[in-house]
Amino acid sequence: MTTKTYAALALSAPVLLCANAAFAEQGFSWEGEIEIGNEQVVSSDVAANEIRNTYAIITATGTYSFGNGVELFATLTGESVTDPTVDRTFEDMGLYVEELGFSFGVGESATITVGKLAPSFGSAWDDTAGFFGGTLAEDYELTEQLGVLADVDLNGAGTLSFGVFFADDTSLSRSWGEDRGRNRASAGGAGNTGELDNLAIQWAHEVDNTHFHIGARHLSASVGDVDDEQGFVAGIGHSFEGGFDVFAEVASFSNFGGTADDATFVTLNAAYAIGNLTLSGTLSQRDLDSSGKTDLHSIAAEYEFQNGMTLGGALAHQDDGGVKDTIVGLNLIIPLG
Secondary structure (H helix, E strand, O other): OOOOOOHHHHHHHHHHHHHOOOOOOEEEEEEEEEEEEEEEEEOOOOOOOEEEEEEEEEEEEEEEEEEEEEOEEEEEEOOOOOOOOOOOOOOEEEEEEEEEEEEEEEEEOEEEEEEEEEEOOOOHHHHOOOOOOOHHHHOOOOOEEEEEEEEOOOOOOEEEEEEEEEEEEHHHOOOEOOOOOOOOOOOOOOOOOOOOOOEEEEEEEEEEEEEEEEEEEEEEEOOOOOOEEEEEEEEEEEEEOEEEEEEEEEEEEHHHOOOOEEEEEEEEEEEEOOEEEEEEEEEEEEEOOEEEEEEEEEEEEEEEEEOOOOEEEEOOOOOOOOEEEEEEEEEEEEEEO
């Protein structure tokens, strides 16, 4: 789970709100969550990997609707902004702007969003159950991008989402408290170009109890990069009667991150709900040319209380290029708003 942006809620809220912008009442609304958790490598082939990270993630999204299809929104996130290198407890906490912008409707079927955003490409981090469900897939999640996005309702044939963007290189890329520093295009990395020369497009649809998506992206090479990144993703999920859900997503890249690496990611997730308890399992793999395969397999349980709070726990086994780790994760998620 490393530094997950577990703020699936925060990342998706503006788009979900915008979809019904034309019908929204005027005024301010907000929602968010607090996650308190502990992730610990309890055993490893490499002793230095045996690290405990006790963390907190606080996310809040505020939206103001003008009642005419125009909305302003902002998402603030507070979390540890560095990766752990030793045991730590609520350290290196920083507050940053994850999303900020405005949206407006065009006709009856399109919504345009401008600002600091999360372009649509994949959904494993949202659609998998369990503490470690989307951990490897988060490597290709697009967040904190400056640009213009569009969501078009295809009149019963799904939704087409596309946009142009680049990695935030303004002062909004910094954080308050523990300063993670300002991102600059000179730091390199595919998509970190300071220009609107990066593109993502994704089509998503739902038929009865099955949902699926397919997408592509082009991230232009930046300073010091080998070449442009090209990526493709496809996913499908189905809900069976009796509370059993399955989800699968595959993503493939050339010049991943602007490097010489080709990369492939596979995520398979199944969940079974028994009342307020959800049991789940995940099989996932990341394959990079330079570092080889990483396999992450996990089982998890999550219990949702009547007040909306969710308590979760999971056990994972990771094989990263032959280095084997056993990892335990525990968390409590408290909804706000």
